[in-house]
Amino acid sequence: MQKRYLGQHEVGAIGLGAMSLGGMYGPTDEAESFATLDAAREAGISHIDIANIYGMGRSEAVVGAWLKARRIAPGQGVVLATKAAIIPGPPRQINNEAAYLRAELEASLKRLGRDHIELFYLHRREAERPVEEVAGSMQRLVEEGKIGGYGLSEVSPATLRRAHAVHPVMAxxxxxxxxxxxxELGLISACAELGVSFVAFSPLGRGIFGDQPLARPMDPFRSQNPRFSAVNLPENLAAVARFRAFALARGYSCPALALAWILHQAPHLLPIPGTRAALHLRSWGKAEQIRLGAADLAEIAQILPAGFAAGARYAASQRTGVESYC
Structure with missing residues (x-):
């Protein structure tokens, strides 16, 4: 697989988002999860992204068990990232306190069977707490050898710059x-300017860019999401159907082309699609081999212009801690 950099780590250009391994989008089991992780490694995927709340620790435990079963030690080709800060509700809360982040990190490391992790994200920012304080907390974890670097999630360019001034942000x-x-309205360019990797989560639109059109009803998360409502979903499916036809006419799967589009936007972008099935992974695993010319990108822009999606990307209950900046 084509390589890119996640901080100082050279990884496959495409990573694996492991939220689905915790049952967030439907039931799964350890055998299916192990098969998916095995398929990811065979495809050249070396960056696995998790969080403490994915399945309330289940995703981390599954990845930890897989690492142990496959005898993959730290530094043997798998770069791990996990996150903390969200306290599930209702109502959802955000905690960026140093003691809380440290305790959650220790619990994550125990589930993963590690004493160190390459990347530790602040999953959401607590608006009332200065981000400089949080960056200082992360710096101490780096200095203690608990984490290789820290990241921020769902933040604005201004927050990135403030944190980076205290201690360099890895991603x-x-x-x-x-x-x-x-x-595209400032964050991707700010990352490029500061030398920060940009990790794109939900690069397949939570399944909208899958090989098959989605149907309702869905899992609890998407069933509350405005873009998947009974009103908006048909409009979104119709738009994506045109893109899917464009991909198939050129011999690509819909998810592979959607990932290739991201990879063509900038060299510091690393998409992390998620799946709980090895079969789905294989449908997009070679996306980095797709080469798109100016004419291809222009046609995609006509089919799916910026802002085409009907509905907000989060419901009010899902927006806690997400920074708006435009």
């Missing part, structure tokens, strides 16, 4: 895809 993780383009 920013925000939603970015053909139907979520907000990071």
């Amino acid at each position: 920013v993780q925000n939603e970015y895809s053909l139907w979520t383009r907000l990071p």
Whole structure:
């Protein structure tokens, strides 16, 4: 697989978002999760992204068990990232206190079977707490050898700059895809300027860019999301159907082309699509081999212009801690 940099780590250009391994988008089991992780490694994926709340620790435990079963030690080709700060509700709360982040990190390391992790994200920013204080907390974890570097998720360019001035930020993780383009308004360019990797989560639009059109009803998360409502979903499916036809006419799967589009936007972008099935992973695993010319990109822009998606990307209950900046 083509390589890119996540901080100082050379990783596959495409990573794996492991939220689905915790059952967030439907039931799964350890055998299926292990098969998915094995397929990811075979495809050249070396960057695995998790969080403490994915399945309330289940995703981390599954990845930790897989690492142990496959005898993959730290530094043997798998770069891990996890996150903390969200306290699930209702109502959802955000805690950036140093003691809380440290305790959650220790619990994550125990589930992963590690005493160190390459990247530790602030999953959401607590608006009332100065981000400089949080950056200082992360710096101490780096100095103690608990983490290789820290990241921020769903933040504004201004927050990135303030944190980076205290201690360099390794990566920013925000939603970015053909139907979520907000990071183009300053965040992607700020990351490039500061030498910060940009990790694109939900690069397949939470399944909208899958091989098959989505149908309702769905899991609890998407069933509350405005873009998947009974009113908005048909409009979004119709738009993506045109893109899917464009991809198939050129011999690509819809998810592979959606990932290739992201990779063509800038060299510091690393998409992390998620799946709980090895079969789905194989449908997009070679996306980095797709080469898109100016004419291809122009046609995609006509089919799916920026802002085409009907509905907000989060419901009010899902927006806690997400920074707006435009």
